[in-house]
Every structure is written in structure tokens, then in C-alpha cells.
Amino acid sequence: MQNIVVVGGSIAAVTAAETLRLEGFDGSITLLSQESVAPYTRVPLSKGALAGRESLEDIFLPSVSGDVDLRTGVRADSLDLNNRVVHTNSGSIVWDGLVIATGARARRLAPELREFVVRDHRDCDELRDELVAASSVLVVGGGFLGMEIASTLRQLDKSVTLIDREPPMQRLVGSIVAARIRDVALEAGILFHVDPGGVELFGEPGSRPLGAKTSCGRVFEADLVISAVGDVPNVEWLAGSGLKLAGGVCVDSRCRVRADVVAAGDVASRFLHSGNELRIPSWTNAVDQSRAAARALLHGDAAPEYVPSHYFWTEQFGLDIKVSGPMAPDSELETDEGWNSGGSSLLTWGPPDAPRRVLGWNHHLRPAQLKRLTRNRSGLLRAT
Ligand SMILES: Cc1cc2nc3c(=O)[nH]c(=O)nc-3n(C[C@H](O)[C@H](O)[C@H](O)COP(=O)(O)OP(=O)(O)OC[C@H]3O[C@@H](n4cnc5c(N)ncnc54)[C@H](O)[C@@H]3O)c2cc1C
Known part of the structure; x- marks a missing residue:
């Protein structure tokens, strides 16, 4: 593989491009973003940026490496899988590896x-x-x-x-x-x-x-x-390409669509053992999934499978809420003293020796610590 094209202009696309380099890929990487500005994070758009405390300059993502060809204002219009070509509003680009990271838009x-x-x-x-x-x-x-x-x-x-x-x-x-x-x-x-x-x-x-x-x-x-009624994955440009599109771009356990095409972030939809498909539109999923996708593109079956942490956070009304682990029923919720007295607390769902859900309510634990608590003694995450 010598020529990888990444389509998308935000966290999943940037993380995939950076991971390809970290994994030793030394061919060309072209990143196509339809936005006219450099990649930025959306997270502050409902918080500090909306309040007027942060400007666009404050929320740009760290620049992509100099050896990644970032092309802003370039929109992918269609995909020809047989000839491995992306057609855009400013010409066609040939690839031998493709990362789909076109995210979602507001419903x-x-x-x-x-x-x-x-x-x-x-x-x-x-x-x-x-x-x-x-x-x-x-x-x-x-x-x-x-x-x-x-x-x-x-x-x-x-x-x-x-x-x-x-x-x-x-x-x-x-x-x-x-x-x-x-x-x-x-x-x-x-x-x-x-x-x-x-x-x-x-x-x-x-x-x-x-x-x-x-x-x-x-x-x-x-x-x-x-x-604020949810999002719609940006898959229209893939219509007619032959890719399976069901609630997003359908990927396998390593975020692959096929050996030379991967998808990650808000646009990707994963097959579950249950036969259902799951899209997880959150920042951490976009980061983790795009790392897994980049590795799978380079290393195939030797790359680790993607296991979602189901981690997300939200800041609202002075609350700092961090959640790790998949949804669990209220009947399994265990509260602590902090919760009962209205202070900061660590809530858990499920027994401590099994994979479980953990929620930090104004709690000092860092995301990595919270995610560790989600695992059981053997380090496994709850199966989804
Ligand atoms: C206001 C807001 C606040 C949020 N806050 C939180 C939070 O507090 N915690 C949390 O966990 N998550 C939060 N999220 C969710 C998180 O930001 C998203 O999950 C994340 O942005 C997904 O990244 P992505 O790269 O997959 O997709 P996106 O961010 O949607 O980026 C996709 C990019 O691809 C570009 N693109 C689309 N189609 C094409 C095309 N055909 N050709 C070229 N480029 C294309 C788009 O313009 C965009 O730049 C928030 C989201 C929003 C909108």
C-alpha cells in the first residue's frame, strides 16, 4: 500500500492519518475535508464556543503532520471501488487504501x-x-x-x-x-x-x-x-459504490469494509454478535475506532479487534459527568455516600467482579481510570 486517501475533516480523519504514520506507513496520505477551515473539535460548540468564550482559533485540532497532504474545501462526491478512485468537486484521486471518516450532520x-x-x-x-x-x-x-x-x-x-x-x-x-x-x-x-x-x-x-x-x-x-434531535451519517457520496450502508457504513470488528477500505467515527456502524448494527457517535469512539481502523488497513487480521469503551462525557449546569461502559438497567445501580449526600460520587452498575458501567458525577477520576473500572478482573469489557 503506497497511497492512502482519508475522507473527512475532523477528529476521526485526523486521528486515522496520524495513526498511519505512527504505525510506520511511509507512503502518501491525502486528507480530504469539505470544510473550508482546518480540522477543529466540535465539543466546545455547545459549550464555550456558543457562550462566546472560545473562538475558532481556540478549538482547532493540533495540525496534522507536515507529511500529510491536507486538502480543505474538497468534497468527495462519489466512490469507484473497482478502479479505486474517489471523485471530488476538484478532480479524481486514485488510492490503494481508503479511510472513510465523513462523520454525521445534524438531523x-x-x-x-x-x-x-x-x-x-x-x-x-x-x-x-x-x-x-x-x-x-x-x-x-x-x-x-x-x-x-x-x-x-x-x-x-x-x-x-x-x-x-x-x-x-x-x-x-x-x-x-x-x-x-x-x-x-x-x-x-x-x-x-x-x-x-x-x-x-x-x-x-x-x-x-x-x-x-x-x-x-x-x-x-x-x-x-x-x-438537537440526533444526527444522520454522511453516506450519500457512497451511494451506488456497492458498500453496505445500514445506519452508517457497515464495518467488521476491525473497522474494515473490505481489506483496503476502513471506516471510523460517527459514520461507521459496527456489526454486533446479536446481528444488530451499532453506531456510537461520540468523541472517544471516533478516536479509538480510527486508531483501530488505521491499524487494520495496514496490518489486516494481525491488527487488534476494536472493543468500544462506550465512554462519553458531558458538561452541563455545572455538572461534570463521565460515563464508561455500555448502558445497564437502573436495577443494577449502586450509589455511594457522595450521591446520597448530594456531593461528588462514583456510581456503578453491576457486580465488581464483572464488566460493568461506571459514572463519575463531579468526580476527580480521570477518563483512563474510569475506563479501567469498567473492566472486570480479567480485563474484559462487557460484551455488547
Ligand atoms: C456541538 C457538539 C458537542 C459535542 N460534545 C461532545 C462531548 O461533550 N462529549 C463527547 O463524547 N462527544 C461530543 N460530541 C460528539 C463528537 O464531537 C463527535 O462524535 C465527533 O465529532 C465525531 O467525529 P468524526 O470525525 O467521526 O465526524 P465529524 O465530527 O462529523 O466530522 C466529519 C468531517 O467530515 C467532513 N465531510 C463530510 N462529508 C464529506 C465529504 N463527502 N467529503 C469531504 N469531507 C466530508 C465533515 O465536513 C466533517 O469535517 C459533540 C458533538 C457536537 C456536534
Whole structure:
């Protein structure tokens, strides 16, 4: 393999390119990003960047090595697997190894209404500008993104209503922890509305939405409406290539699509033993998966399999929450004294001698320590 093309312009693409070099690959690496700016991290876009504390310059990822050919403003439009060519908006590029790292984009509830979303730096800049004149904001979606946006908006002294089909954060941390987060958010002044039937945005086509109507007919109006309702993997450019696309680019246990093509990050969807497919859109997954993908591209079956740590973190309403390990039922939750007294705590799900889920609630443990606690005595992660 002499010529590897990496398609994507963010953390998965950059990590894959750097890992290829660390693993000793000395051929050419070309990194194609459709964004016009150098790769940056999205994590602050719902936090410090939205609050105006961080600029784009502050959130750039460390530059890729000088021997990686980074081409910004280059969008991959299609893939010819037989001839190993990526066709782009500025010509065609031949490869003998390919990394697919095109990530995901924000899902929109009503594209004809031009609702606000927060996915890239332009979304963040535009929203920040509009916030200057707004006093009330409706956030649809109570996952970690919606809750972080709501938290930042409260810091900016906006009146915030958050609507979801289910209690915020519940799908991510279970109902007991979610209820505690909700209490903290209520204290910070967020108004919540849960409607299992979901909402419909309303307004004039082509304009910003004016509000949302719930399935039970309740109407919420606000100066701005932001959707934080999940993401959609960027796979359209692969249509017709012959690659299996089901909820993302389908990869094997080493992130391979075939021997010379790998995929990683928010765009990749992994086969599970259960026959289901799993996409894990989180920062740590993007980093770990792209390392595994780069190794598999170079070393094939000799590369280690990818085992997800299911690690993610969120910062909202003054809380620092870190989670490692796959979702576990509330019935297995063990709390500690810190939790019972309302302080920092380490929550665990499952017995200590088995792989389990661990959550740090304003806890000093570092991510690596938390991940270690997730393993059982034999160092194995809970099977998924
Ligand atoms: C606002 C926000 C806050 C977040 N906060 C957290 C957090 O606190 N904790 C956490 O664990 N995770 C967080 N995440 C999730 C994390 O940022 C993502 O999981 C991560 O960015 C995924 O990286 P990626 O490289 O796979 O994809 P992406 O970040 O989506 O990057 C894909 C890149 O590929 C480019 N691209 C797409 N299509 C093409 C094409 N055809 N040709 C060329 N380039 C293309 C895109 O423009 C983009 O630059 C957050 C995400 C957002 C949006």
C-alpha cells in the first residue's frame, strides 16, 4: 500500500492519518475535508464556543503532520471501488487504501423552516449572533447536546424551554441519574416539557420556525428554535459504490469494509454478535475506532479487534459527568455516600467482579481510570 486517501475533516480523519504514520506507513496520505477551515473539535460548540468564550482559533485540532497532504474545501462526491478512485468537486484521486471518516450532520425536524442546529462552527457562529437579540429559546431534544445547549443559554441569561419525547438524558444514563440532572437543570431555571408523541415545528416555509406544537396540542413559542434531535451519517457520496450502508457504513470488528477500505467515527456502524448494527457517535469512539481502523488497513487480521469503551462525557449546569461502559438497567445501580449526600460520587452498575458501567458525577477520576473500572478482573469489557 503506497497511497492512502482519508475522507473527512475532523477528529476521526485526523486521528486515522496520524495513526498511519505512527504505525510506520511511509507512503502518501491525502486528507480530504469539505470544510473550508482546518480540522477543529466540535465539543466546545455547545459549550464555550456558543457562550462566546472560545473562538475558532481556540478549538482547532493540533495540525496534522507536515507529511500529510491536507486538502480543505474538497468534497468527495462519489466512490469507484473497482478502479479505486474517489471523485471530488476538484478532480479524481486514485488510492490503494481508503479511510472513510465523513462523520454525521445534524438531523433536522423541519428543513423547510430553517431551524437552528449546532453541528459545525458556522452553525455555532450564526446562532451566537442571533442570540444577541433573542430572549426566549426553545430547545427540542434532551440528549447531551440539547442539555448542553440549554445550559449554555441559561449562562447567557436566556429563558429556555426544553422539549423531548422522554425525560432528558434518560436514554443515556438511566432514569435515576437523569432525574438528578433534571433537578439541577430545574434549579438553573430550565422549563421542561415531555410529550411522548413528539413535536412539530411551525412557521412560514423558508423562514425560521416560530415555535413547536406538541402531539397533545400544546403550543410553545420562542424567539429562536433549536433542534438537537440526533444526527444522520454522511453516506450519500457512497451511494451506488456497492458498500453496505445500514445506519452508517457497515464495518467488521476491525473497522474494515473490505481489506483496503476502513471506516471510523460517527459514520461507521459496527456489526454486533446479536446481528444488530451499532453506531456510537461520540468523541472517544471516533478516536479509538480510527486508531483501530488505521491499524487494520495496514496490518489486516494481525491488527487488534476494536472493543468500544462506550465512554462519553458531558458538561452541563455545572455538572461534570463521565460515563464508561455500555448502558445497564437502573436495577443494577449502586450509589455511594457522595450521591446520597448530594456531593461528588462514583456510581456503578453491576457486580465488581464483572464488566460493568461506571459514572463519575463531579468526580476527580480521570477518563483512563474510569475506563479501567469498567473492566472486570480479567480485563474484559462487557460484551455488547
Ligand atoms: C456541538 C457538539 C458537542 C459535542 N460534545 C461532545 C462531548 O461533550 N462529549 C463527547 O463524547 N462527544 C461530543 N460530541 C460528539 C463528537 O464531537 C463527535 O462524535 C465527533 O465529532 C465525531 O467525529 P468524526 O470525525 O467521526 O465526524 P465529524 O465530527 O462529523 O466530522 C466529519 C468531517 O467530515 C467532513 N465531510 C463530510 N462529508 C464529506 C465529504 N463527502 N467529503 C469531504 N469531507 C466530508 C465533515 O465536513 C466533517 O469535517 C459533540 C458533538 C457536537 C456536534
